[in-house]
Amino acid sequence: MSPFSFFLVHPCFKALRALLILCCFSVLIQFTLASKARHFKWEVGYLFWSPDCVENVVMGINGQFPGPTIRAKAGDTIVVELTNKLHTEGVVIHWHGIRQLGTPWADGTASISQCVINPEETFVYRFKVDKAGTYFYHGHYGMQRSAGLYGSLIVDVAEGEKEPFHYDGEINLLLSDWWHQSVHDQEVGLSSNPFRWIGEPQSLLINGRGQFNCSLAAHFSNSSSIQCKIRGNAQCAPPRLHVLPNKTYRLRVASTTSLASLNLAVGNHKMVVVEADGNYLQPFAVDDMDIYSGETYSVLITTDQNPSMNYWVSVSVRGRHPQTPPGLTILNYHPNSPSKLPTSPLPVSPRWDDYVHSKSFTNKILALQGSPRPPVHYNRQVFLLNTQNKINGYTKWSINNISLVLPATPYLGSIKFGLKGAFDHKSPPENFSNHYDVMRPPINPNSTHGSGIYKFNFNSTVDVILQNANALSENVSEIHPWHLHGHDFWVLGYGEGKFSEKDVKKFNLKNPPLRNSVVIFPYGWTAIRFVADNPGVWAFHCHIEPHLHMGMGVVFSEGIERIKKIPNEALGCGLTGKMLMNNPHT
Numbered sequence: 001m002s003p004f005s006f007f008l009v010h011p012c013f014k015a016l017r018a019l020l021i022l023c024c025f026s027v028l029i030q031f032t033l034a035s036k037a038r039h040f041k042w043e044v045g046y047l048f049w050s051p052d053c054v055e056n057v058v059m060g061i062n063g064q065f066p067g068p069t070i071r072a073k074a075g076d077t078i079v080v081e082l083t084n085k086l087h088t089e090g091v092v093i094h095w096h097g098i099r100q101l102g103t104p105w106a107d108g109t110a111s112i113s114q115c116v117i118n119p120e121e122t123f124v125y126r127f128k129v130d131k132a133g134t135y136f137y138h139g140h141y142g143m144q145r146s147a148g149l150y151g152s153l154i155v156d157v158a159e160g161e162k163e164p165f166h167y168d169g170e171i172n173l174l175l176s177d178w179w180h181q182s183v184h185d186q187e188v189g190l191s192s193n194p195f196r197w198i199g200e201p202q203s204l205l206i207n208g209r210g211q212f213n214c215s216l217a218a219h220f221s222n223s224s225s226i227q228c229k230i231r232g233n234a235q236c237a238p239p240r241l242h243v244l245p246n247k248t249y250r251l252r253v254a255s256t257t258s259l260a261s262l263n264l265a266v267g268n269h270k271m272v273v274v275e276a277d278g279n280y281l282q283p284f285a286v287d288d289m290d291i292y293s294g295e296t297y298s299v300l301i302t303t304d305q306n307p308s309m310n311y312w313v314s315v316s317v318r319g320r321h322p323q324t325p326p327g328l329t330i331l332n333y334h335p336n337s338p339s340k341l342p343t344s345p346l347p348v349s350p351r352w353d354d355y356v357h358s359k360s361f362t363n364k365i366l367a368l369q370g371s372p373r374p375p376v377h378y379n380r381q382v383f384l385l386n387t388q389n390k391i392n393g394y395t396k397w398s399i400n401n402i403s404l405v406l407p408a409t410p411y412l413g414s415i416k417f418g419l420k421g422a423f424d425h426k427s428p429p430e431n432f433s434n435h436y437d438v439m440r441p442p443i444n445p446n447s448t449h450g451s452g453i454y455k456f457n458f459n460s461t462v463d464v465i466l467q468n469a470n471a472l473s474e475n476v477s478e479i480h481p482w483h484l485h486g487h488d489f490w491v492l493g494y495g496e497g498k499f500s501e502k503d504v505k506k507f508n509l510k511n512p513p514l515r516n517s518v519v520i521f522p523y524g525w526t527a528i529r530f531v532a533d534n535p536g537v538w539a540f541h542c543h544i545e546p547h548l549h550m551g552m553g554v555v556f557s558e559g560i561e562r563i564k565k566i567p568n569e570a571l572g573c574g575l576t577g578k579m580l581m582n583n584p585h586t
């Protein structure tokens with residue numbers, strides 16, 4: 001008899017066995033009690049609001065802009081009953097960074113995971129937040145994120161768990177950019193011939209607040225900007241960050257910008273970067289940090305500076321010729337008055353085109369020791385060439401010469417039920433011509449529309465090489481931050497120019513960071529690896545809102561046959577709607 005069987009049957013161990021069972025039960029009960037469902041009732045609607053002291057229309061939630069912050073613990077279930085109070089538009093909300101393990105219909109992507117929620121309809125998003133971290137949520141239909149439909153989603157560690165770093169307090173910074181032209185006008189311009197580009201933002205917002213045509217730091221600048229005079233309760237009053245001296249604070253930073261890549265700095269304070277996209281990093285200290293649309297970070301600052309002063313928190317534009325003044329607020333040391341302006345000049349931010357600086361920051365981002373490592377080999381390698389193109393004279397972005405158009409019927413349903421004709425059944429190309437010169441504008445700029453998907457074998461390891469190129473004008477190549485739904489991926493490496501098979505040898509398989517968003521630098525490439533282990537249909541796209549609108553994305557799917565019952569409400573439109581209505585028992 002084995003020692004284990006002996007323990008199971010021998011009467012001497014009866015009491016010990018009972019104790020063991022009791023222990024197991026109590027752990028189970030504690031776990032069930034600690035993780036709970038958090039219910040929210042939300043109404044999405046348009047509001048008159050002055051995000052940058054100029055009145056405009058924003059898309060808000062429950063009369064608030066930005067939307068309410070969701071705060072939960074790892075393991076909790078979030079239940080958001082979302083009612084659409086927009087007058088004539090559908091809506092969906094994507095929970096950015098939440099992998100939706102087992103709930104692919106709750107990913108909130110119009111035409112991909114669900115039908116849009118029509119005016120006056122209510123849709124219930126129910127999903128688990130399985131991993132602690134800094135996240136956010138936003139609209140994922142048309143350009144509704146640019147209209148202001150976003151908010152923070154913070155997941156604390158589960159009861160009894162500890163973060164791998166210490167801090168005394170927390171500050172939330174949700175960064176965005178803001179235009180005075182309505183999103184509807186922007187969308188029309190982008191899909192017109194001649195093309196009308198949206199231009200640079202009027203203002204940068206910190207927690208939905210910015211200042212147009214005046215600066216909090218005007219007394220330091222020799223430009224013509226005037227000093228802001230803001231009443232304390234104004235919607236555009238800067239969100240002062242109150243701190244006590246000699247403490248450590250965790251800044252949770254998320255960028256939901258429509259276009260702008262940003263640089264964040266806190267005057268006189270070093271920032272120690274510890275988390276990115278809900279994954280822990282090997283801590284490193286910087287004076288300023290870049291953050292691209294779709295990314296989140298946690299950084300620690302220690303309030304060890306002269307406590308009789310306040311300090312600037314500044315956000316400025318990277319990667320595009322800035323025409324937007326920095327977004328500013330104040331780090332307010334207690335007991336100084338929150339309106340006491342800092343006496344030091346603004347922190348120096350790098351020049352907008354100092355890519356050496358950006359790359360040096362990016363290369364410091366590595367996984368904390370002990371983080372999950374990538375599989376050593378891939379099963380499939382997909383190359384995605386990013387180009388700006390023309391289709392019948394309209395300006396577009398394409399991936400391997402295909403510009404994404406989303407179908408009327410959500411992929412999740414049409415794939416699950418094998419509905420023919422819902423989208424292009426031919427898969428898009430996995431590669432591009434060897435002769436393509438990524439350093440020059442396309443010789444033949446013409447591309448085509450497409451709605452085909454990349455289908456991955458369940459549990460296979462996929463490498464994606466994102467390849468940047470020259471846009472339509474000579475000597476222009478732009479930053480594109482790519483975001484993957486339904487997964488985290490390992491960032492294996494970045495490189496200049498065209499990717500070559502030799503570059504595979506340089507991949508970092510030792511401590512690559514796990515993320516859900518990653519940047520491709522101008523004329524460069526970025527390699528990522530992920531395991532296709534989450535049954536569902538998942539968007540992978542440039543997080544610049546107008547670029548996605550112009551077709552810059554692809555769609556992945558895996559393991560659909562493993563999905564059991566998709567709630568009818570998610571699919572009650574288009575062909576699936578008709579099918580469900582005809583077969584109420586599906």
Ligand SMILES: O=C1O[C@H]([C@@H](O)CO)C(O)=C1O
Nearest residue numbers: 197388471472478546547550
């Ligand atoms: O998609 C874009 O279009 C413009 C420009 O390329 C054409 O006006 C721009 O800066 C983009 O990022």
